[in-house]
Amino acid sequence: MAIALASCSSSTSDDVCSCVLTSLAHSLPAYTPSPPAPNYSHQPACGERSLQHSLGAGFRFRNPDHMFVKTTGKYAITLRGQEPGIRTPWYGRDEIINGFVSIEDPERVTSVELLVDGKLDITMAEGFSKVTTLVNASSTLWKRSESSQTYPGNVEFAFSLPDKYESGGKHYPLPPSFHEIERDGPQFLIIRSAYRIRVSITKAPKNVFTWEKTEHVFLTFDYLPRSRGMEPISTVPGCLANIKSLPNEWYQATRTFPIDSHPHLEPVTANLFIPSARVYPMTDAIPFHVQVSGPVSSLKVALLSGEADSSPSSPRISPTSSITGSSGKRRSLSIPIPRSKSPTAACLRKCEPKTLRVYIIRQIRAEIRVKKQLKNIIIAEGTLESVPPVMTDCYSRPHDGSMEYLSWSGSLKCVPEVRTGGFEGENVKVTDYVALTIGNSKVPWVDMKCSIGIKLVTDSWEDPPEIQL
Helix, strand or coil: CHHHHHHCCCCCHHHHHHHHHHHHHHHCCCCCCCCCCCCCCCCCCCCCCCCEECCCCCCCCCCCCCEEEEEECCEEEEEECCCCCCCCCEECCCCCEEEEEEECCHHHEEEEEEEEEEEEEEEEHHHCEEEEEEEEEEEEEEECCCCCCCCCCEEEEEECCCCEEEECCEEEECCCCEEEEECCCCCCEEEEEEEEEEEEEEECCCCCCCCCEEEEEEEEEEECCCCECCCCCCCCCCCHHHHHHCHHHEEEEEEEECCCCCCCCCCEEEEEEEECCCEEECCCCEEEEEEEEEEHHHHHHHHHHCCCCCCCCCCCCCCCCEEECCCCCEEECCCCCCCCCCCCHHHHHHCCCCCEEEEEEEEEEEEECCEEEEEEEEEEECEEEEECCCCCHHHHCCCCCCEEEEEEEEEECCCCCCCCCCEECCCEEEEEEEEEEECCCCCHHHHEEEEEEEEEECECCCCCCCEEC
């Protein structure tokens, strides 16, 4: 650079610039284009291996080397990317379902067809029923021709489920796999949303005296669309001081109810607090806070004696307390409903609410023409822990007319059989509620005092941890 400037010292400024550029052009090395970047693939190529894998929101890593095989006689359907040891394969929204069909002794096979079938079946009392087709897609995987006389052994297939289905001129979101049965009494109700693969194998006749033969292989799979909340669950402990200091973090439901069995007693007020998002992962614990206030005499009857009557405005719900998972396995949930007892000094000191419970209740509503039916099931029961202030011995003294405020905190977690959140279709709607009950009826929802609608999702708001591969 200094030499170029010295040789052009007598030139004008334009000549100096031109001289500098010429000198740089002769001094810089010749440009060589870089080789193109290698093609990207989420699967390691030959000679490569994955060191670490981070799952995105709603994404499930599927190892293509893990197989699920359904064998019927000489035929087998194999699905890729399933966890070892599962009984029913499952897929989420927009996932590709891929695999292959294997046949032993394929000499007489003339064609192989694949049908993906999905149906929503609703059966109610008094003969009301309806079957809605959700998915019905077929394709020919292989057919004998002049260029292909023998079945190749394995024939690949790949497909994905649609996001919606059409019925009655309207479009609805494709419902997840769901199975609920109630056969007892007048509340007869069956709701089943199911998906399956059917492979049809057609064989040529053995001789002139036999007919062409078609055999079928069925494979049921679950459709469980993934979902995620928009906000994290509050980690602030559910005590009243934190609720007052951070009111935007909590959602409140309040109800004042009379004690009908004791009309001379003043009413009691119940407050239920849950995290404000109201969208919770079904695998996480949901914190809550309960506050009950009123005269001590009313609290004794409502919380210890269990003689507080339910309000006439409580929703009409069928008396059942069982849950059926998507696999069809039924589980009965024992609901410890304490019987009426006289309040004791020990109970008052420990503040044991014998009739107060917090549940997650799933309400299933079916409607076919003029017939409507409701069913409620308990999918979570909360654990209660008393927080200050607590009852003391002063309650056994003649101060029953004084106002007191009792508080409990706890958490709710769904039973493992719950694999999907609420959904809505043409003739069915499934919704979830956090409910506060005070009473000792045979079915707890008769004593429901407060309820808050929530949405259960499959994935946490936080990203899943990285996986060492």
